[in-house]
Amino acid sequence: xxxxxxxxxxxxxxxxxxxxxxxxxxxxxxxxxxxxxxxxxxxxxxxxxxxxxxxxxxxxxxxxxxxxxxxxxxxxxxxxxxxxxxxxxxxxxxxxxxxxxxxxxxxxxxxxxxxxxxxxxxxxxxxxxxxxxxxxxxxxxxxxxxxxxxxxxxxxxxxxxxxxxxxxxxxxxxxxxxxxxxxxxxxxxxxxxxxxxxxxxxxxxxxxxxxxxxxxxxxxxxxxxxxxxxxxxxxxxxxxxxxxxxxxxxxxxxxxxxxx
Amino acid sequence: xxxxxxxxxxxxxxxxxxxxxxxxxxxxxxxxxxxxxxxxxxxxxxxxxxxxxxxxxxxxxxxxxxxxxxxxxxxxxxxxxxxxxxxxxxxxxxxxxxxxxxxxxxxxxxxxxxxxxxxxxxxxxxxxxxxxxxxxxxxxxxxxxxxxxxxxxxxxxxxxxxxxxxxxxxxxxxxxxxxxxxxxxxxxxxxxxxxxxxxxxxxxxxxxxxxxxxxxxxxxxxxxxxxxxxxxxxxxxxxxxxxxxxxxxxxxxxxxxxxxxxxxxxxxxxxxxxxxxx
Numbered sequence: 001x002x003x004x005x006x007x008x009x010x011x012x013x014x015x016x017x018x019x020x021x022x023x024x025x026x027x028x029x030x031x032x033x034x035x036x037x038x039x040x041x042x043x044x045x046x047x048x049x050x051x052x053x054x055x056x057x058x059x060x061x062x063x064x065x066x067x068x069x070x071x072x073x074x075x076x077x078x079x080x081x082x083x084x085x086x087x088x089x090x091x092x093x094x095x096x097x098x099x100x101x102x103x104x105x106x107x108x109x110x111x112x113x114x115x116x117x118x119x120x121x122x123x124x125x126x127x128x129x130x131x132x133x134x135x136x137x138x139x140x141x142x143x144x145x146x147x148x149x150x151x152x153x154x155x156x157x158x159x160x161x162x163x164x165x166x167x168x169x170x171x172x173x174x175x176x177x178x179x180x181x182x183x184x185x186x187x188x189x190x191x192x193x194x195x196x197x198x199x200x201x202x203x204x205x206x207x208x209x210x211x212x213x214x215x216x217x218x219x220x221x222x223x224x225x226x227x228x229x230x231x232x233x234x235x236x237x238x239x240x241x242x243x244x245x246x247x248x249x250x251x252x253x254x255x256x257x258x259x260x
Numbered sequence: 261x262x263x264x265x266x267x268x269x270x271x272x273x274x275x276x277x278x279x280x281x282x283x284x285x286x287x288x289x290x291x292x293x294x295x296x297x298x299x300x301x302x303x304x305x306x307x308x309x310x311x312x313x314x315x316x317x318x319x320x321x322x323x324x325x326x327x328x329x330x331x332x333x334x335x336x337x338x339x340x341x342x343x344x345x346x347x348x349x350x351x352x353x354x355x356x357x358x359x360x361x362x363x364x365x366x367x368x369x370x371x372x373x374x375x376x377x378x379x380x381x382x383x384x385x386x387x388x389x390x391x392x393x394x395x396x397x398x399x400x401x402x403x404x405x406x407x408x409x410x411x412x413x414x415x416x417x418x419x420x421x422x423x424x425x426x427x428x429x430x431x432x433x434x435x436x437x438x439x440x441x442x443x444x445x446x447x448x449x450x451x452x453x454x455x456x457x458x459x460x461x462x463x464x465x466x467x468x469x470x471x472x473x474x475x476x477x478x479x480x481x482x483x484x485x486x487x488x489x490x491x492x493x494x495x496x497x498x499x500x501x502x503x504x505x506x507x508x509x510x511x512x513x514x515x516x517x518x519x520x521x522x523x524x525x526x527x528x529x530x531x532x533x534x535x536x537x538x
Contacts, residue, residue, distance in 0.1 A: 121368075125363055125365060125368070126361045126362075126363050126365040127365050127366075127367055129327065129361065130361055130365035130367075133325055133327070133354055133357075133358070133359040134354065134358075134378070134379045134431075135351040135352070135354040135355045135382075135383065136378075136379070136382050136383075137347075137351070
């Protein structure tokens with residue numbers, strides 16, 4: 001019993017300690033943002049790395065998720081003769097939930113893990129220490145550009161995921177299952193609202209998810225034990241923690257934006 | 261308004277040590293790495309810090325570079341107390357000192373040319389054609405001008421050290437700290453590095469600190485040697501004076517003797533007791 005409490009206490013202290021260090025890290029990161037204004041090229045390079053190179057997995061996943069939504073929606077709506085609402089079902093599912101959430105999870109797996117491994121390896125091979133000894137602040141030169149690029153890329157990737165998902169749903173519903181094209185688009189247009197659904201759903205959610213996912217990814221790399229096992233653990237933690245935090249935050253944001 | 265007057269060639273040379281450590285104490289956990297250590301690094305010379313593995317040689321370089329803070333005592337570099345400087349002042353000081361890491365620590369996403377150009381691009385606003393000229397001069401000094409377009413993964417260990425050395429001298433620092441520059445190198449590469457370190461030190465008027473346990477090679481170019489072990493300076497002096505030292509520890513270390521004050525065995529229970537024979 002006492003031993004169990006001790007373990008719980010140690011684990012609690014460990015997590016609060018990490019949260020404190022992660023918060024201090026974020027504050028230093030934000031302090032380094034001002035210097036980035038003079039170096040837009042650093043952000044552009046990272047945008048390519050975390051954004052453009054994530055496009056194939058985002059586009060393919062969006063397409064398949066949209067196609068599945070089209071199939072599932074049709075199978076359920078056809079019993080009620082409501083297949084004309086399929087466009088609304090596909091669009092609202094993607095815009096409000098699946099687009100930002102799945103894009104964030106895929107981003108964590110593709111780009112977040114790569115960020116952690118890259119920074120962890122830079123630490124293990126003394127590249128960060130060398131940078132410091134050259135009087136170059138790694139927060140301004142390495143961490144901040146990656147963080148900002150990730151926060152910019154996330155809503156763009158979520159938007160692309162959502163748009164391609166809707167096209168996937170259209171392909172299955174209209175081209176394969178014979179749903180009326182006009183009904184598909186007009187019902188969608190009537191039901192999906194710009195601010196309430198698109199802005200709150202895709203934009204705000206994915207900016208929040210992007211902030212959290214990149215904060216976790218960059219911090220885990222910075223905080224990694226500089227060994228092969230330490231970097232492996234840090235990379236795993238990035239994916240697992242990002243997934244958990246994104247799903248928990250999704251519930252909170254959904255309750256705020258779409259709750260009764 | 262004050263103005264800094266540049267040193268005249270007729271001024272007497274500054275004889276004060278470039279690096280001064282007084283009462284330096286540093287712990288890792290409960291283990292004392294340095295206990296009340298004093299040392300001076302003379303300007304313009306090559307000073308070697310030698311000692312067995314784990315003696316804290318690399319830690320000393322990190323303390324001098326301000327990457328670690330001592331638990332007690334002070335370290336001054338060119339008159340500035342390193343651990344009392346704010347980040348901005350520390351970075352200003354670091355622009356005048358370089359460190360050659362044991363691994364080379366080259367940036368793996370950059371070519372050899374871009375690695376050497378990195379500090380110039382970060383700290384100067386020189387036009388790209390002038391940066392190119394400077395980088396080629398630095399690479400020529402280490403014999404790698406022809407390897408400028410290679411990526412770091414294409415370099416051998418010795419070439420990586422030399423590329424890192426070119427990067428270290430890019431900003432014409434006043435001091436270079438070398439962390440185990442000879443470890444893992446073949447005899448030819450080692451000879452090249454020894455010659456380079458001495459030549460660059462004298463030609464550029466640098467102050468060099470070499471941390472190493474390669475006794476023969478380091479002693480061949482060092483002007484002064486500090487021997488450290490168990491958190492203390494065991495002995496110090498010019499290489500030939502240390503050769504004549506009567507200290508059993510110094511004799512064991514400099515001549516790589518298996519028996520002496522330094523035990524071969526890590527502290528353990530008596531052998532027979534460990535084998536349950538008693």
